[in-house]
Amino acid sequence: MSLPHAILGVLEARPMSGYELTRFFDSTARWVWTAPQSQIYPLLRKLEADGWIVGEEQVRGERLRRTSYSLTSAGLDELGRWLTETYAEPNVRDGLLLKALFFDLADAEGASSVLAEHVLELEERVSQWSAHRVALVARDTPLLRERLDHRPESEHERIALLKAHVFEYLIDQAELRIRWCRDTMTMLG
Amino acid sequence: MSLPHAILGVLEARPMSGYELTRFFDSTARWVWTAPQSQIYPLLRKLEADGWIVGEEQVRGERLRRTSYSLTSAGLDELGRWLTETYAEPNVRDGLLLKALFFDLADAEGASSVLAEHVLELEERVSQWSAHRVALVARDTPLLRERLDHRPESEHERIALLKAHVFEYLIDQAELRIRWCRDTMTMLG
DNA sequence: ACATACATGTAAATGGTTACATGATTTA
DNA sequence: TAAATCATGTAACCATTTACATGTATGT
Known part of the structure; x- marks a missing residue:
C-alpha cells in the first residue's frame, strides 16, 4: 500500500x-518499512509504466546488464501528493497484546x-534505531548526504532533524513497550 | 495469523x-483485533475440523438455524500452548512514519x-479505550462477567487487572503518538 | 409494509512472505 | 576453484479487505 511511495522517496x-x-529495504530501511525482492522488481516495472520512474539499462562486464531507476518529475509530484493525502490509521492488530489479553x-x-x-x-531494535538517529543528526548516512547534495544548504538542518525525529518516536515507543512488558511481568507474579 | 487464537480466546x-x-470483532474486540465476517465463517469450519471447537446446530423459528460454537478441551490446550509460544514481532510498517520521513x-x-x-x-480511539479500561477494572463488561462466572473468585481481581492493563498500554501508546505528532507539527513550522 | 437485525455464505482483489530458479562477476 | 555477491525473475501461498448474494425473523 505504501511501498510504491517508499520507493519513490x-x-x-x-x-x-x-x-x-x-x-536497502533489507538493511537500513528495514527499520521503517521492509520489502522482499519479489515485491520490488515487479513494482519497479509498474512504477515505470505509470511514468513515475525511468529505468536506464547499464552494461556491466560482458553480458551483465542492470537497470538503474530514477525519479521523474511526475514521480516527485506524485510523492508530494501522497505525502499530504489523509493518512488512514489501520486497525489495531497486535499479536502480543492479544496474547496478553488471555495471559x-x-x-x-x-x-x-x-x-x-x-x-x-x-532492546535490540532500540539500539539500532538509536545509532541511526545519531547518524542522521550528524548528517552522516550515505543516503542523507546524497539527498542534501541537491537541496539548498539552508534546509539541511531542518531535513536532518525531521528524519531523526522519526527515529526518536520509534525509540520512545519501544521503550514504552518495554516498560509495559516489565509491568506485566510483575503483575503475572 | 492470530485470528484463530483470538477466536478460541x-x-x-x-x-x-x-x-x-x-x-464482537466489529465492536468491542475491534480495539484489539478486527476481522470481517468473510474471514470468520470459513475459519470456524476449519477450527471445528481441527477439533478445537464444536458447533451445535440450534433451531430458531421455523426454518432458521444457527450454529453455536464452543471451545473443546483440545481447543483450550491449544490456546495455552499458543500463549506461551514465542512472539515474533513483525517488521515495522508504519505508514505515518513513512510519510513523516519525507515530509x-x-x-x-x-x-x-x-x-x-x-x-x-x-483521540477518538483513546476515549474508547479509556471507557473500556474503566469497565474492565469495574468487572463490568458482558463478556468478562461470563468469563469470571466459571473462574474461582480469588482470581477475579488478577484477571480483570491483567486485561485492563492491555488497554492502559493502548492508551499510553496513543498518547505518546499524539505528543509526537504535535512536536512534528511544531518542527514543520 | 418496511426497515432493521439475524444468519450464513462465496468471489475477487490486494499486499505480503517464502521459496525456487538462473546465471554472471568478484574475491579469497 | 569455490564461495560470496551481484542481478533479476517467477510461483505458490497466506492473511486481509471489499463486495456481492440470499433469505428469515422481528419490531415499528
Whole structure:
C-alpha cells in the first residue's frame, strides 16, 4: 500500500537498481518499512509504466546488464501528493497484546518468558534505531548526504532533524513497550 | 495469523455463533483485533475440523438455524500452548512514519494537516479505550462477567487487572503518538 | 409494509512472505 | 576453484479487505 511511495522517496535521494533497493529495504530501511525482492522488481516495472520512474539499462562486464531507476518529475509530484493525502490509521492488530489479553489462561512462567524474550528483541531494535538517529543528526548516512547534495544548504538542518525525529518516536515507543512488558511481568507474579 | 487464537480466546468466555463473533470483532474486540465476517465463517469450519471447537446446530423459528460454537478441551490446550509460544514481532510498517520521513519534500501546511487529522483519530480511539479500561477494572463488561462466572473468585481481581492493563498500554501508546505528532507539527513550522 | 437485525455464505482483489530458479562477476 | 555477491525473475501461498448474494425473523 505504501511501498510504491517508499520507493519513490528513496529514489529521490539518487537513482538505484532493483538490487540496490532490495538491499536497502533489507538493511537500513528495514527499520521503517521492509520489502522482499519479489515485491520490488515487479513494482519497479509498474512504477515505470505509470511514468513515475525511468529505468536506464547499464552494461556491466560482458553480458551483465542492470537497470538503474530514477525519479521523474511526475514521480516527485506524485510523492508530494501522497505525502499530504489523509493518512488512514489501520486497525489495531497486535499479536502480543492479544496474547496478553488471555495471559490469565496461561502458565505464568511461560507468559513471563514470552515477555522477557520480547523485551530483548525490542532492546535490540532500540539500539539500532538509536545509532541511526545519531547518524542522521550528524548528517552522516550515505543516503542523507546524497539527498542534501541537491537541496539548498539552508534546509539541511531542518531535513536532518525531521528524519531523526522519526527515529526518536520509534525509540520512545519501544521503550514504552518495554516498560509495559516489565509491568506485566510483575503483575503475572 | 492470530485470528484463530483470538477466536478460541473469545469462545473461552462462552459459546457463540459466527454472527455473534462477527459482531464482537466489529465492536468491542475491534480495539484489539478486527476481522470481517468473510474471514470468520470459513475459519470456524476449519477450527471445528481441527477439533478445537464444536458447533451445535440450534433451531430458531421455523426454518432458521444457527450454529453455536464452543471451545473443546483440545481447543483450550491449544490456546495455552499458543500463549506461551514465542512472539515474533513483525517488521515495522508504519505508514505515518513513512510519510513523516519525507515530509521535507511536502508542503508544510499539507503535512501539518495530515498530522492534525491523525491526532483527532487517535483521540477518538483513546476515549474508547479509556471507557473500556474503566469497565474492565469495574468487572463490568458482558463478556468478562461470563468469563469470571466459571473462574474461582480469588482470581477475579488478577484477571480483570491483567486485561485492563492491555488497554492502559493502548492508551499510553496513543498518547505518546499524539505528543509526537504535535512536536512534528511544531518542527514543520 | 418496511426497515432493521439475524444468519450464513462465496468471489475477487490486494499486499505480503517464502521459496525456487538462473546465471554472471568478484574475491579469497 | 569455490564461495560470496551481484542481478533479476517467477510461483505458490497466506492473511486481509471489499463486495456481492440470499433469505428469515422481528419490531415499528
